[in-house]
Amino acid sequence: MKLKTFQPEDIAGKRVLVRVDFNVPLTGDGKVSDSTRIKAHVPLIEELSKAEAKIALCSHLGRPKGQVNPKYSLKPIAEELEGIIGKKVAFTSDCVGTAVSSAIESIQPGGLAVLENLRFYAEEEKNDAAFAKKLASPFEVFIMDAFSAAHRAHASTRAVVDCLPSFAGPLLIREIEILSETRDNPRHPFVLILGGAKVSDKIDVIENLLSKADTIIIGGGMSFTFLKSQGLEIGHSLCETEKLDFARAMSEKAKKQNVSILLPTDVLAASEVSAEASPKTVPANAIPPDLMGLDIGPDTRKIFSEALESAKTVLWNGPMGVFEMAPFAGGTKAIAEQLVKITGNGATTVIGGGDSAAAIAQLGLENEVSHVSTGGGASLEFFEGKMLPGVEPYII
Ligand code: AMP
Numbered sequence: 001m002k003l004k005t006f007q008p009e010d011i012a013g014k015r016v017l018v019r020v021d022f023n024v025p026l027t028g029d030g031k032v033s034d035s036t037r038i039k040a041h042v043p044l045i046e047e048l049s050k051a052e053a054k055i056a057l058c059s060h061l062g063r064p065k066g067q068v069n070p071k072y073s074l075k076p077i078a079e080e081l082e083g084i085i086g087k088k089v090a091f092t093s094d095c096v097g098t099a100v101s102s103a104i105e106s107i108q109p110g111g112l113a114v115l116e117n118l119r120f121y122a123e124e125e126k127n128d129a130a131f132a133k134k135l136a137s138p139f140e141v142f143i144m145d146a147f148s149a150a151h152r153a154h155a156s157t158r159a160v161v162d163c164l165p166s167f168a169g170p171l172l173i174r175e176i177e178i179l180s181e182t183r184d185n186p187r188h189p190f191v192l193i194l195g196g197a198k199v200s201d202k203i204d205v206i207e208n209l210l211s212k213a214d215t216i217i218i219g220g221g222m223s224f225t226f227l228k229s230q231g232l233e234i235g236h237s238l239c240e241t242e243k244l245d246f247a248r249a250m251s252e253k254a255k256k257q258n259v260s261i262l263l264p265t266d267v268l269a270a271s272e273v274s275a276e277a278s279p280k281t282v283p284a285n286a287i288p289p290d291l292m293g294l295d296i297g298p299d300t301r302k303i304f305s306e307a308l309e310s311a312k313t314v315l316w317n318g319p320m321g322v323f324e325m326a327p328f329a330g331g332t333k334a335i336a337e338q339l340v341k342i343t344g345n346g347a348t349t350v351i352g353g354g355d356s357a358a359a360i361a362q363l364g365l366e367n368e369v370s371h372v373s374t375g376g377g378a379s380l381e382f383f384e385g386k387m388l389p390g391v392e393p394y395i396i
Helices: 042-050 075-085 098-106 128-135 170-184 201-209 224-228 241-255 298-309 330-344 353-362 374-381
Strands: 015-019 053-059 089-092 112-115 141-144 167-170 188-196 215-217 258-262 264-270 280-283 292-296 313-317 349-353
Touching: 015 280, 042 053, 042 075, 042 170, 053 098, 075 089, 075 112, 089 098, 089 167, 089 349, 141 201, 167 170, 167 215, 170 280, 170 292, 170 349, 170 374, 188 201, 201 241, 201 374, 215 298, 224 241, 224 292, 241 258, 241 330, 241 353, 264 298, 292 330, 298 330, 313 374, 330 353, 349 353
Parallel strands: 015 053, 015 141, 053 112, 089 112, 141 167, 188 215, 188 313, 215 258, 313 349
Antiparallel strands: 264 280, 264 292
C-alpha cells in the first residue's frame, strides 16, 4: 500500500498544519511520563523546519468530552517538545480562531507551535466539516502523521482533508508500509502470536489472518477460552463463555486449512492476580479450581520459542501473561527475547501497539525487533482488514 507524500515545493515556506498524536501519559503533577509518541514526530518537525515552513502541531489528549478542561491541556507537551528539539515551541490557548492565526503570524519561518487539545470541541469527534474548516483556515497545507489516530474519522483526521492540500507524513507512511507488507505479503512461515486479556478484541484479526498464517500461537488470558472450548479444566482463569463456540469453530477451521494453533501446555497459576503471589506451575489441561492461569509455563515457553525458530514473519499482539507483575512477566519476556533472536537471523518481527509495545519497552528491547507500531487500536483495525479513515485519502 503506497501513500501520497509531499514534495519539497509543497512545504517550502508554507503554513503547515500537522496532525500528530501527543496523547501521552502524564504524571499526577502534569509532567510527561513517556515521550515516545512525541519523539516519533521529530523527523517530520525537523524536515518542515529546514524547509522554513511555519508549523502548527495539533492533537487530542485524553477524553475531555468536548469541554475545556485544564487537566487535558497540551501545554506540558509543548514544554516537553521544547526540551526534546532544543528550540522554542509556542503554545496556543485554543486550537482554532485568532489564538492560532496570530501565533502563526508571529512565529519565524521554521518555527513551530503546539495547539490546545482538539477534543475541547465536541465537533472534533463528530468529524464536523465546519469545525475542520475553522481548524484549516490559517494554513496552506495539511499533513497527517498520527497513525495511532488514523482509525478514527474525526475532524482533524478526516474532514480537514477536504479543506487543504493534504499529504501523509513519514511516520504514517512507515507504519503503513511495514504493516501492509506484514498483512498482505508476509514471508513464510508467518507466525501470528496473540495474547492479552480478551478473545473478543482479537476475533476479527484471527478471522482475517487465519488463511495467511502458518501458525497461530495463543497465550495470555485469551488462551483459556480456547482451552475450555476443548473441554479442559481451566480453574478460575479468565474465560469468555459466549466466545466458546467461536474458539471451537476457529480451531476446526484452522485444522482444515492446515494452520496449527498452539495453546499453552502448562501455566503459572495463582489464587489471585497479585504481585506478591507465589505461582505454581500446573498443566494447562488441569488447572485446580482455586487457581487461575496468569502466565505461560516453562514447557509452553519452550514450545512457543521452537515454533518461532524458523519463522520469517511474526506479528505479535497481546502479552503472554500479566506482564505488569514480576511473577507473571517471564512468559512475555521469553517470547520477546526469542523475537529479538530471530530478528537477528533475518526474520521480520512486528509488534502491534498497546500492551505488547508497553511490554517490549519495559524490557528495553523495542529497538531490537523490526517494528513496534505506535498505534494499538489502529494496528488492530488494520490487521482486521479494515480501511482506516485517516489513511484512505492518501492511498495511491
Ligand atoms: P489486551 O489489551 O487485550 O492486549 O490485554 C492486555 C492485558 O491482558 C494486560 O493488562 C495483561 O495483564 C492481561 N493479561 C494477560 N494474560 C492474562 C491472564 N492470563 N489473565 C488475566 N489477565 C491477563
